[in-house]
Amino acid sequence: MAIFVDENTKVVYQGLTGSQGRFYGLRNRDYGTQVVAGTNPKKAGEDVDGIPIFATVGDAVEATGADVSCIFIPAPGVKAAVMEAAEGGVKMIVVITEGVPAQDEARFYNDLKRNFPDVQLLGPNCPGIISPGKCNIGITAGEIAMGGGPVGIVSRSGTLTYQALHELTQKGIGQTTCVGIGGDPVPGTTFIDCLERFEADPDTKAVMMIGEIGGSAEEEAAEFIKSSMTKPVAAYIAGVTAPPGKKMGHAGAIVSGGKGTAAAKMDALRDAGAQVGQNPTEAGELMADIVANL
Amino acid sequence: MDLFEYQGKQFFASYDIPVSPGEAVSAVDDAVAAAERIGYPVVVKAQVQVGGRGKAGGIKLADDAASVREHATNILGMDIKGHTVEILWIERASDIAEEYYASFTLDRAAKKHLGMLSAQGGVEIEAVAETDPDAIAKIHVDPVDGLTPEACREWVLAANLNPDVTDGAVDILCKLYRAYTEGDADLVEINPLIVKPDGAVHALDAKVTLDANALFRHPDYEQYDATQVRDEREEAAHEKGLQYVGLDGSVGIIANGAGLAMSTVDVVSQVGGSPANFLDIGGGANADVMAGALEVINNDDKVRSIFINIFGGITRGEEVANGIVQALGRVDISSPIVIRLDGTNADEGRAILAEHASEKLLSEPTMLDAARRAVALAAEGA
Numbered sequence: 243m244a245i246f247v248d249e250n251t252k253v254v255y256q257g258l259t260g261s262q263g264r265f266y267g268l269r270n271r272d273y274g275t276q277v278v279a280g281t282n283p284k285k286a287g288e289d290v291d292g293i294p295i296f297a298t299v300g301d302a303v304e305a306t307g308a309d310v311s312c313i314f315i316p317a318p319g320v321k322a323a324v325m326e327a328a329e330g331g332v333k334m335i336v337v338i339t340e341g342v343p344a345q346d347e348a349r350f351y352n353d354l355k356r357n358f359p360d361v362q363l364l365g366p367n368c369p370g371i372i373s374p375g376k377c378n379i380g381i382t383a384g385e386i387a388m389g390g391g392p393v394g395i396v397s398r399s400g401t402l403t404y405q406a407l408h409e410l411t412q413k414g415i416g417q418t419t420c421v422g423i424g425g426d427p428v429p430g431t432t433f434i435d436c437l438e439r440f441e442a443d444p445d446t447k448a449v450m451m452i453g454e455i456g457g458s459a460e461e462e463a464a465e466f467i468k469s470s471m472t473k474p475v476a477a478y479i480a481g482v483t484a485p486p487g488k489k490m491g492h493a494g495a496i497v498s499g500g501k502g503t504a505a506a507k508m509d510a511l512r513d514a515g516a517q518v519g520q521n522p523t524e525a526g527e528l529m530a531d532i533v534a535n536l
Numbered sequence: 537m538d539l540f541e542y543q544g545k546q547f548f549a550s551y552d553i554p555v556s557p558g559e560a561v562s563a564v565d566d567a568v569a570a571a572e573r574i575g576y577p578v579v580v581k582a583q584v585q586v587g588g589r590g591k592a593g594g595i596k597l598a599d600d601a602a603s604v605r606e607h608a609t610n611i612l613g614m615d616i617k618g619h620t621v622e623i624l625w626i627e628r629a630s631d632i633a634e635e636y637y638a639s640f641t642l643d644r645a646a647k648k649h650l651g652m653l654s655a656q657g658g659v660e661i662e663a664v665a666e667t668d669p670d671a672i673a674k675i676h677v678d679p680v681d682g683l684t685p686e687a688c689r690e691w692v693l694a695a696n697l698n699p700d701v702t703d704g705a706v707d708i709l710c711k712l713y714r715a716y717t718e719g720d721a722d723l724v725e726i727n728p729l730i731v732k733p734d735g736a737v738h739a740l741d742a743k744v745t746l747d748a749n750a751l752f753r754h755p756d757y758e759q760y761d762a763t764q765v766r767d768e769r770e771e772a773a774h775e776k777g778l779q780y781v782g783l784d785g786s787v788g789i790i791a792n793g794a795g796l797a798m799s800t801v802d803v804v805s806q807v808g809g810s811p812a813n814f815l816d817i818g819g820g821a822n823a824d825v826m827a828g829a830l831e832v833i834n835n836d837d838k839v840r841s842i843f844i845n846i847f848g849g850i851t852r853g854e855e856v857a858n859g860i861v862q863a864l865g866r867v868d869i870s871s872p873i874v875i876r877l878d879g880t881n882a883d884e885g886r887a888i889l890a891e892h893a894s895e896k897l898l899s900e901p902t903m904l905d906a907a908r909r910a911v912a913l914a915a916e917g918a
């Protein structure tokens with residue numbers, strides 16, 4: 243099994259007619275993802291390499307049964323695109339777009355929570371989600387992933403997500419699902435959302451968690467691990483040496499007022515029983531030991 | 537984007553939040569001329585993006601032209617916690633009856649906006665939070681509802697301000713929330729929010745951080761971007777559109793992706809080195825971007841070795857390697873370079889790098905090995 247998405251998932255791409263949407267949408271299809279539709283109000287009735295284009299997500303859902311939307315719309319249009327997807331009837335919305343204003347994120351996150359509580363938002367500014375061998379939605383290179391489990395991955399950072407996949411694949415350790423939750427201030431899906439599902443997924447036997455400085459999401463995840471997880475967790479936190487007050491690329495990656503440091507996050511995770519690596523390689527080795535002893 | 541106080545006050549004024557009349561100047565004569573126009577007494581305030589200006593002698597009251605001249609002369613060029621004062625804000629002095637604190641920011645854990653209000657203003661709010669947390673009234677605002685006047689009034693009453701100023705406080709706080717949301721700010725803070733002897737509520741200071749991602753809605757924010765405080769290296773990187781943070785060490789770092797770049801800085805430190813910077817070149821690694829990144833690092837005098845850490849995902853290893861080789865042909869690099877290339881088609885990429893290998897261009901298979909090598913080379917070059 244996998245979490246959130248699998249071989250039965252049907253995906254509509256908002257922005258499939260743009261260069262990024264087309265590039266990754268077609269790559270996702272080549273991987274085996276059921277890419278059933280794209281949207282563009284001005285190009286309804288046309289197609290992108292055989293994939294039909296509809297005016298709205300609602301039209302696409304009605305015609306194709308799409309249940310997930312993947313958004314490649316430029317940042318100014320993301321707020322409207324997310325609401326369109328929710329109103330259109332998909333159950334999950336994956337926002338790849340980076341540079342979405344924080345005020346917009348806070349607005350559509352809470353709007354969804356209130357008016358579409360069953361819709362799962364992932365991102366913005368995330369690499370997407372891959373259940374290896376079944377479904378790849380977003381910008382992750384499918385080549386570096388390996389199916390079959392037993393490890394689930396959840397990560398706040400794009401390239402470190404790939405690094406984590408790679409470390410495991412190199413060691414011959416497969417993955418059930420790898421979720422990139424993104425580094426923005428208001429992520430639609432949290433570490434806890436993923437940990438909860440990995441805990442419930444019978445094929446996932448252990449979880450690798452990649453965090454970074456800023457905010458308190460890792461501390462909250464640690465509390466969840468302590469109280470509610472039976473499966474082992476190996477973790478890595480980036481930004482140990484980041485100076486306070488400097489944003490390290492991600493909008494969310496900033497140590498402010500002495501809060502959100504890597505050291506505090508690593509302590510919280512260790513205290514919760516997780517094994518914490520000092521770098522991605524070490525975290526991969528810790529996971530290899532965990533898997534060997536399963 | 538962090539604004540200076542004078543910019544923050546202009547920002548507030550555009551949302552009808554009352555601020556003192558004033559002018560920003562960068563020369564002593566201009567300071568005197570501004571004071572003459574504004575009318576005495578005035579306050580001469582150093583414009584630096586760091587707290588503790590008053591204690592450092594960066595805020596002075598002046599009753600006449602001679603004292604404006606004296607204070608402006610002393611404060612311009614002054615160093616406040618590593619920030620050199622280049623701009624002064626001259627404003628009409630205010631009579632103060634009470635000092636409060638007010639702010640809005642995003643509570644990332646609650647995923648809602650957080651307003652904080654306290655009758656204990658004029659001091660650092662962190663100190664109040666520690667010694668007397670009950671003195672801060674908090675309100676969570678759902679962005680879908682916004683801040684209603686009713687909710688705002690309850691919040692003001694909870695803060696135990698002077699009951700005579702409730703209406704004035706509600707009015708200014710609703711405006712502040714509008715400035716925060718419609719102005720796409722990450723933080724708006726007024727400390728102190730003052731009450732004048734006549735009961736008027738007024739922003740005596742302004743701390744504002746704007747969301748650079750919202751520039752498309754506010755083209756006029758370019759003016760604030762132009763005055764951002766960056767060191768020379770950061771300015772050069774910013775012009776090239778690179779995500780760069782200057783550090784103090786000797787190992788220059790280039791990586792693709794913010795997380796990997798952060799991780800690279802960590803690993804260099806863990807093996808005993810000192811990183812010169814954080815630099816994220818983004819997803820791909822084409823020759824143009826790589827050449828730009830190498831130029832920025834090459835211009836850093838402290839750099840003794842360079843560590844390029846690339847994980848090829850969709851951008852395949854051979855494309856990355858070709859990009860690096862091309863970039864090296866365009867920039868005359870003074871320090872040795874260690875490359876760690878991994879991910880999709882890493883072997884093909886490494887083969888290309890091997891063809892161009894030299895004393896100045898080394899390749900290592902893992903992040904740790906590459907970090908050790910780069911740190912050793914930096915030590916040799918020191």
